[in-house]
Amino acid sequence: MEPGSEGPFKRLAREVAKFGAVGVVGTVVNFAVSNLLWHLTSLQAVRANVIATIVAIACNYVGFRYFTYRDRDKSARTKELSLFLAFSLVGLVIENGILFAAIYGFGWDSSLQRNVFKVLGIGIATLFRFWSYRSWVFKALPAEDEGEADEPVTKAEAPLIEPQREPLPRPKQHVS
Numbered sequence: 001m002e003p004g005s006e007g008p009f010k011r012l013a014r015e016v017a018k019f020g021a022v023g024v025v026g027t028v029v030n031f032a033v034s035n036l037l038w039h040l041t042s043l044q045a046v047r048a049n050v051i052a053t054i055v056a057i058a059c060n061y062v063g064f065r066y067f068t069y070r071d072r073d074k075s076a077r078t079k080e081l082s083l084f085l086a087f088s089l090v091g092l093v094i095e096n097g098i099l100f101a102a103i104y105g106f107g108w109d110s111s112l113q114r115n116v117f118k119v120l121g122i123g124i125a126t127l128f129r130f131w132s133y134r135s136w137v138f139k140a141l142p143a144e145d146e147g148e149a150d151e152p153v154t155k156a157e158a159p160l161i162e163p164q165r166e167p168l169p170r171p172k173q174h175v176s
Contacts, residue, residue, distance in 0.1 A: 022063035
């Protein structure tokens, strides 16, 4: 089987696996930074978590662009980065909104409780991020049909293609 001839389910499974691998690295970074900030600084829990999420977002962009979605369209990097940051901000709000509700709404503020609600927030935000990144940020290049260039052009398609003109014959020169 040729590399480009796999089915859509296999391509999606590979994409999910790569997304997950980058996500695991981002999650480890997120947990490490947030727990360090929670235990080594006097920052409020949600503020520390926002900082950790931003650091993880930066790591994830590098992983997604150069690993998960390296074969995707790279023609509009500014737009791609803007969309990535916008959707990542929504994910940040989801993740930290859940943590905020747990701490300030229910008073669940122990280290274990913070981490449990951090897992819940990351899980829900990850579903949103996967959908938005693959749909809007790292767009797939248009598929090229194999063998399409080898097929002859029909008369119906001919007007859509610029005709190739043969050079006009040169007039005969008479030498006197």
